[in-house]
């Protein structure tokens with residue numbers, strides 16, 4: 001379990017899973033780490049997908065940013081590791097004609 005490796009992907013790997021629940025592209029969103037205060041695009045986060053869901057960690061301090069677990073018809077989203085997540089709504093106007 002604690003293999004102590006750095007076997008992660010970048011945040012882009014979560015695009016497919018997160019597009020099920022977010023109308024906007026989360027990987028392009030900017031989030032602030034609640035632990036170290038770093039503000040980065042979600043695509044830069046370190047993503048661990050070997051568990052029963054998706055875990056995103058801060059690229060700077062490795063603190064937990066987001067957990068996403070899909071259980072049957074429900075999705076559990078834990079974003080307490082982020083102070084905020086800033087999404088660009090200009091994408092919506094383009095696809096909403």
Ligand SMILES: [Zn+2]
Pocket residue numbers: 033034035036037038058059060061062063
């Ligand atoms: Zn951090």
